[in-house]
Amino acid sequence: MIVYVYDGTFEGLLTSIYDSFYRKEIPTRITYMQEEQKDFLTTYINITTDEVKFNKVYNAIKDKISYHSLQNIYYAFLSEQKDCEIAIYNYLRLGFKIGKSIDGYLSNNNVLIINDFSRKVQKERHAMLGLIRFMELDKGLLYAKIQPKYNILSLVSPHFEKRLASENWVIHDENRNKASIYTDGEWYITELKLENEIEISNKEKLFQSLWQNYFHSISIKERKNLKLQQQNMPKRYWVNLIEKNM
């Protein structure tokens, strides 16, 4: 058994793939977790993330397979599903063999897994674009709290970069203690853990209550359908929705 240990970044993962190719060895697992009990029969190989190797693999995927596949595995990676790394590895091995036509192999298990992970992440990204709620803090700073299942900060930020271009904003992923910070026309992701609750201004309180009010009066009671509401807007998102917290 060979286990690759990488640093948990996408760059690191693609570096692992490069190394595996040149070492002519096939890992059974790729992980960034510290293994609790090291198994005596397993060889652990530490992968050092390397930008040159990363770029080579990145471009190879784009040129020899497709840009779409590249996106797919990036999304699958962000799903943080257990063993998504080895799934990506297997998918790419197939991809390098058959090239662009990989998307047609819809009944191949490796392809299925990646498509499935990728679809879940895309779905949450899309939901989040609508469900993120900003609060206006001092000096007009917009702050949003989220608790997504998948690691979607890097996927939602470009959307708000365009939309809220002339604002300063923060999207805070509380599950991962990370935040995307946008200021001076650029966003970056950084560690963030807040010690105290955020305090909001009176103006912010007014708009929150206006919104809650609107939310209530817009619903038609003759058509009440809470099941459908929940089906479209899963409960796990409610904690951060102004209109659901009154």
Add this chain to the structure above:
Amino acid sequence: MEILTKLQILSDAAKYDVSCSSSGSTRKNSKGGLGNAAVSGICHSWSEDGRCISLFKILFSNECIYNCAYCSSKITNDVRRATFTPEEVVSLTMNFYKRNYIEGLFLSSAVYKSPDYTMELLIKTVQMLRENKFNGYIHLKGIPGADNTLINRAGLYVDRMSVNIELPSEASLQALAPQKKKESIIKPMSLIKNGIIQNKEEKMNYRKTPSFLPAGQTTQLIVGASPEPDLNILKLSEGLYKRFTMKRVYYSAYIPVFESSTLPSIQTKPPLLREHRLYQADWLLRFYGFNADELLNSNNPNFDLELDPKCFWALENIHIFPLEVNKADYTELIRVPGIGIRSAMKIVTARRMSKLDYEDLKKLGVVLKRAKYFITCKGKYYGGISINPISIKQVLLDRPESYSTQLSIFDMFPDSLVRKEASSNITGEF
């Protein structure tokens, strides 16, 4: 009057309007501006009736001089009245947008003082929004009877405009909304249509031509307030799509709020399922290549409430089935009950690599619950019963589809379109 009270009154009065999607426009943010429009549309919330909230939907005013029988803002109704100022609407819209509550504004109005007067107020509002560099989506209701030049001017500021057809026939319009004439509805529609066409031509010649209604026009009609059968409604929609290049026709089940000799009694339940069937049928018109005459005829002028329109059609045309999934072409596949655009595309793609059997279809994620009665895979039939309409209807009804799943925004887009747009948005953001 306090803004909170106005908001309550004027959102309450706007809630029966159903067209609220924000799709079909790409508006880029300008320097120092707020907002843009996303092609695929984004839902921001779902109200307790399960409908998606994408746009901030309000009436500018509910102080109406008209008296349409079905409407709660009509002049003879005793309700609280309010009228916004343009500044108020601008502030609410921009602040809601900034907080990411909404995708844009849907602004409609009762006829306040006169059609022209109302239209001018609406124009002032949207103009002010754009001058404040608001680049989010705006859908504006054209007021029937307003002057041509006003309708045209409004088109320069907004993404979509709609004039409601309201009722499926002139006779019903006459009976229930006597101040609205067919003419005053149809005329702005063709004006809008011509404006869009003209703008497209100008755009080809001069790149800098400002957009005129980039998301096109839609309309809405009320189902069940008047006696027309589904056949008339569907034919009307078909005509609207063809003649006015309508983007969407929306259907709104009539909810009785008044006791009146000309209207269904107040005890009547809103015909939600009928509304749903019409949406499904409308979908078949726009994306599945059906025409109204195939779906309904004078012997069958209404849809079967128990069966969705595609099943209904398939059972009427059982002689075409079963279809062999490895042979049928795409346009045939999408006519199979249970097979949608996305599944059909998957089938067509996957069968290039190898012939598909029943298990392969499952793997592709094709839902076979209904489809299995209408197809064969490698020549084999998996329906398990004889192919005749009566027995198939029987088994289909034993497992009725869930009626509670009304329309969600995802039903409004065929999966394939959503997928395509989603991935094209991602490109460049990766």
